[in-house]
Amino acid sequence: MLTPSYPASDIERDRWILARRPAREDLNSRRPYAYLLEEEYSAEKEVVPVATVFLTNRECPWRCLMCDLWRNTLTEKVPIGAIPQQIDYALTQLPPARQIKLYNSGSFFDRNAIPIEDYPAIATRANLFDRTIVESHPALINQACLQFRDMLSNPLEVAMGLETAHPEILVRLNKRITLNQFSEASQYLRSNGIDLRVFILIQPPFMKAHEALYWAERSLDFAFDCGATVVTLIPTRSGNGAMEELAQLGEFSPPQLDIVESAASYGLSLARGRVFVDLWDLHLASPKCSCYPLRIERLREMNLRQSASDMIDCTYCKGRS
Template identity: 40%
Template sequence: MEHEAIGENRTRPTLTLLLTARRCPVECVFCDLWKHNHPGATPVGSIPHQIRGATASLTSPVGTWAIKLYNGGNFTDPLSIPPADWPEIAELCKPFERVIVENHATMCGERLLRFRDLLSPQLEVAVGLETSNPDVLARQQKQMTLDDFAGAAEFLQRNEIALRCFVMLQLPHANPKKCVDDAVQAVIHAAQAGAQFVAIIPTRSDTPAMQKLIATGEFVSPTLMQLETALHDSLSQIRTDDSGCVVTADTWDIEMVRHCPTCQDARIKNIQAMNSRQQSLPVSRCDRCGS
């Protein structure tokens, strides 16, 4: 369980479930989530079984909580989350205030409405925007355009389904010197499309494909200072625009992000403070690395 920011100094208890399901058929260059899933179709009953196992030990009332059903792919992919399981999934999620699932922009359609209509809680859909640079996006094997994203955002807004977005810090084939500005522009793009929450995720390099891109110079891992700066600049812009969008930097395995050992702890603490306060705080200075 985590306390996820929902505004300035306001958080929501959130139970995040990383479900084992069918591997996502959209094989983005940068993605490593396939390592936690399997290539075959998810058996009927498997997903409810996983949810029951994760929620059985909860002792606190969850009426104000959110639950994330993350399957490393797309909720409306019937081979990943069998529609036959939806009624039971909805029943298991009934005590929560909000249900968050992830979906590809091109899969945000009528099937989502059928699942929404089974739910008592508010439905929120997480969509990977990744970047607002159309040329860089086209090189990620994501099988999505910015027009696809705009269509998904409009569909969700029209049907009163909340939107959250993932933005990547430093994608393959992008200019590493512009990664902070690119991430900030993507955050603004998502907020203007109606996203209520945007997470900035430093691109990881722990797959063979990413290691090859590093070897050819087509990918440079982002730094902790760049992540801190991207969050600072995004929050500054969002607060100026007064969009109400929450912006955070993803802290999953944050110790693995490329860093200077002298300023690592200070930067992580500053990122965590900005995440929770939703205020841009001065970026850490370091004499050793010159940042």
């Protein structure tokens, strides 16, 4: 049952979420708000360097309950040419890489975020790499994906947030998609030769701790049934105002690290595709223990090797850091 403080309708949820937001960052439309070099286990079964560019652009039109990415967005559409300029800036700062991720705190195929007029210039830069990875809301999977795909000389991969296969909680997250709609968008990508990466939240709001592993596993199953070649598990974190209030109401708590570890091990055991744990800001999602650094390093190695190793034994927290 919904708490009295969290509305039942979409429009009221939008207002509730917006009213609890802190201030957004002050950004330059000609600069990416972040960029980094990652190592990732590839489809070719080797660890490759990936240039990840976090593009600055207009905020996503959806108001997802758990999202904090809007903090690094603008209130207006960027001018034509700004996105290629951002990519150029990031690539001059980063070492050479094999793949490129163009993430943008929203949807690559949102024309108010990434001007379609910039597709050719973006593709020219992306074609310097072996693979191009972008992200999008499932509702925006359409002809624009194929238009951009056709400009690339390398494989296109689109990442979509499933968040959870729990149908009732998915509705409450205010993402405004159903499991059927996600499946249809996935099929559209796969039938058009575009690889699918899926984001899954571990223990989203309104989910009880004792159910978190079960639903993480069911979400992994669903993602791979949809044809995912990669699944990234994201321990749900606070930091957007709404999540802190839900925590006070007893409707959200971050997952324990053992749940994250078990979900990753399950995903790898399926051998249906690559499974990664998002380690970014993981300290916000799990209390720390003396075993914490070793266990985070274990997850990092699992990401890079795509195989589960033995759990770290801790006499203090009993593996529940």
